Amino acid sequence: MHRFANPARFLRIANALLPWLTVGTVACLGIGLYMALFASPPDYQQGETVRIMYVHVPSAWMALFIYVFIAIASACSLIWRHPLADVAAKAASPIGAGFAFLTLVTGSLWGEPMWGTWWVWDARLTSMLVLFFLYLGHMALMGAFEEQSRGYRAAAVLALVGVINIPIIKFSVDWWSTLHQPASVIRLDGPTIDPSMLWPLLIMGLGFKLFFATLLIVRMKSELMAARVRALSLAQLRNA
Amino acid sequence: MTRKTRRLYFVVAGLLLLGGAGALVLTALGDYVTLFRSPTELLAEPTYEREIQLGGLVEEDSVERHEDGVSVVFRITDLQESVPVRYTGILPDLFREGQGVVTAGTYYPDGTFVAREVLAKHDETYMPREVADALKASGQWRPDGEHGQESY
Amino acid sequence: MEEFLNMGGYAVYVWPSYGLTALFMIALTLSSLHTLSKRKRQLAELEAKRPPRRAPRTAQPQTAQPQTAPTQTAQESSSS
Numbered sequence: 240m241h242r243f244a245n246p247a248r249f250l251r252i253a254n255a256l257l258p259w260l261t262v263g264t265v266a267c268l269g270i271g272l273y274m275a276l277f278a279s280p281p282d283y284q285q286g287e288t289v290r291i292m293y294v295h296v297p298s299a300w301m302a303l304f305i306y307v308f309i310a311i312a313s314a315c316s317l318i319w320r321h322p323l324a325d326v327a328a329k330a331a332s333p334i335g336a337g338f339a340f341l342t343l344v345t346g347s348l349w350g351e352p353m354w355g356t357w358w359v360w361d362a363r364l365t366s367m368l369v370l371f372f373l374y375l376g377h378m379a380l381m382g383a384f385e386e387q388s389r390g391y392r393a394a395a396v397l398a399l400v401g402v403i404n405i406p407i408i409k410f411s412v413d414w415w416s417t418l419h420q421p422a423s424v425i426r427l428d429g430p431t432i433d434p435s436m437l438w439p440l441l442i443m444g445l446g447f448k449l450f451f452a453t454l455l456i457v458r459m460k461s462e463l464m465a466a467r468v469r470a471l472s473l474a475q476l477r478n479a
Numbered sequence: 480m481t482r483k484t485r486r487l488y489f490v491v492a493g494l495l496l497l498g499g500a501g502a503l504v505l506t507a508l509g510d511y512v513t514l515f516r517s518p519t520e521l522l523a524e525p526t527y528e529r530e531i532q533l534g535g536l537v538e539e540d541s542v543e544r545h546e547d548g549v550s551v552v553f554r555i556t557d558l559q560e561s562v563p564v565r566y567t568g569i570l571p572d573l574f575r576e577g578q579g580v581v582t583a584g585t586y587y588p589d590g591t592f593v594a595r596e597v598l599a600k601h602d603e604t605y606m607p608r609e610v611a612d613a614l615k616a617s618g619q620w621r622p623d624g625e626h627g628q629e630s631y
Numbered sequence: 632m633e634e635f636l637n638m639g640g641y642a643v644y645v646w647p648s649y650g651l652t653a654l655f656m657i658a659l660t661l662s663s664l665h666t667l668s669k670r671k672r673q674l675a676e677l678e679a680k681r682p683p684r685r686a687p688r689t690a691q692p693q694t695a696q697p698q699t700a701p702t703q704t705a706q707e708s709s710s711s
Contacts, residue, residue: 276635276649280607284573287639289605294652318487337655345648352644355571355598359581361514399494403501415513416534418581423603433606450656457663464670471677478681 246463249323253456260453267446274439282436288352293439295345296424297447298338302370303405305335305451309377310402313395323459325391326466328398329381330458334451336374342367354418362411363419366404373401515581517557525586533562533592534581534600542576555580555592562586566594573599 275293282289309328316324346364347357358364377394384390412421424430430437505512515534538561541554549568553576554561564582574580579600584593614620638645 280609281639282605283608283611284601285605286641288641288644290638290645291648292605294648298652314490318490319483334659337659341652341655344651348644348648352641353571353573353599353601355569356596359514359598362512399490400497402494403498407501407505416515416517418514418598418600420601420603423605431602431604433610435607436605454660454663457667461663461667461670464667464674468670468673468677471674471681475677475681 246323250460250463253460257453257456260449260456264446264449264453267442267449271439271443271446275443279436279439285353288349289436291345291349292436293443295342295349296440297444298341298345299367300444301447301451302335302339302342302367302374303408304448305331305338306370306373306398307402307405309335309398310405313398316391316395317399325388325395326459326462327455328377328394329391330455330462331451332374332378332381332394334454334458336371336378338447339367339371339374343371350418356418359418361417361419362415363408363417366408366411369404370401370408373397373404377401518555518560518562519557521562521586521592522560525588527586527588530583530585530595532581532583533564533586533594534579535561537574537576537578537580539576555582562592563590564592564594564597566597568597570597571599573601 271293275290279290279293281287309331312321312324312328312331315321316328343364346367350359351357377397380394380397381390384393409422411417412419423432424437424440432440515532518533518535521531521533533555535555535557538554538556541561542551543553544551550565551567551570552563552565554563556562564584566582566584574597579602581598581600582592582594583596585595586592611620636642636646
């Protein structure tokens with residue numbers, strides 16, 4: 240891990256990966272979108288609304304995954320003072336927040352025709368809303384302090400405190416009676432989705448993940464440059 | 480021990496404490512986190528005069544629409560007990576016999592549940608129509624759902 | 632084509648779902664790229680102004696001591 244601690248080395252690796260990640264993202268999203276809208280059947284029960292699943296579920300997966308990523312980065316920041324950890328957490332947060340928001344909105348758009356309501360305060364939806372608020376809080380803390388390291392530390396603590404929400408979200412549909420149905424993909428007995436629908440879902444899921452990786456690198460580069468800009472400006476002020 | 484080790488222990492201890500606290504809070508909240516009760520639970524501990532949620536499957540052959548065209552009666556079952564429900568209003572697209580539903584309304588001492596709202600609940604199976612038809616034709620189809628519905 | 636756009640009557644739910652997703656992904660990408668080019672410009676301006684002490688190979692963040700920080704963590708990790 241410490242090999243990547245050197246920002247210069249990180250940037251070299253990141254820049255090498257970037258073109259591949261971009262191509263991968265566009266390819267997966269392109270193929271996934273085609274399959275989701277054209278090359279997959281309507282559901283026997285939910286009809287064409289099932290196509291919402293191909294954006295709703297990958298968004299949910301990303302909202303959870305990115306939060307765990309941020310929590311790990313936060314732990315690295317607090318425990319090992321890893322220099323890239325805060326940069327990674329800051330870059331990732333808005334991406335995760337956006338996916339959490341999309342999960343909620345596409346979920347509502349799916350719930351209204353199928354369940355008969357835009358919203359219900361069941362354990363799954365409520366905990367997902369909490370996740371969205373945690374993201375907003377994280378972003379706010381990172382920007383709230385004059386001294387940036389203080390904001391980073393507060394945000395890292397918040398991220399770790401909130402990580403308990405992740406298993407709650409995942410198991411909410413099993414632990415309590417909810418309107419939201421149980422898991423269809425990641426479950427002990429295997430997926431309960433027909434392959435004709437599972438494949439578009441997985442490809443979209445991969446596309447979303449590659450999108451995150453690509454954008455994360457772009458945003459981390461910006462953040463590292465911003466730090467250098469700050470340092471240079473400070474030095475020039477002193478020398479002036 | 481080094482500062483770093485101490486920080487590690489601190490973070491781990493903090494996480495465990497939070498996890499424990501969270502578990503306690505959620506267990507205590509219990510009833511409030513649960514969205515709905517099953518017919519068995521309702522019959523065991525009836526609550527009158529307060530709005531509650533009742534969930535289960537729409538019992539086969541129990542749906543009757545009234546002459547006025549808008550009211551409907553049906554029974555909600557969890558395959559052990561069932562409760563009669565009266566509802567006036569629009570039903571969701573997915574509503575049908577054998578389908579999961581979650582209702583909000585009031586329970587009366589005469590044993591009827593008057594629903595204010597009826598929501599359809601679907602299980603976690605997804606498949607094309609042809610596959611569903613094939614399963615039905617081969618006799619492997621279970622209308623009350625293979626997976627989630629059994630948890631009532 | 633009509634049928635496709637109509638989405639079995641659920642068009643008003645399906646299309647906004649895809650639309651919002653696309654909007655978010657495109658907007659965030661454009662915003663992130665815009666910020667990146669802005670920082671590149673700022674960095675180039677600042678580095679042009681000062682007398683070059685050494686040739687800047689890549690942008691290195693000037694946190695405390697960038698040369699000693701990695702070795703410090705390496706030392707810390709070997710002592711625990």
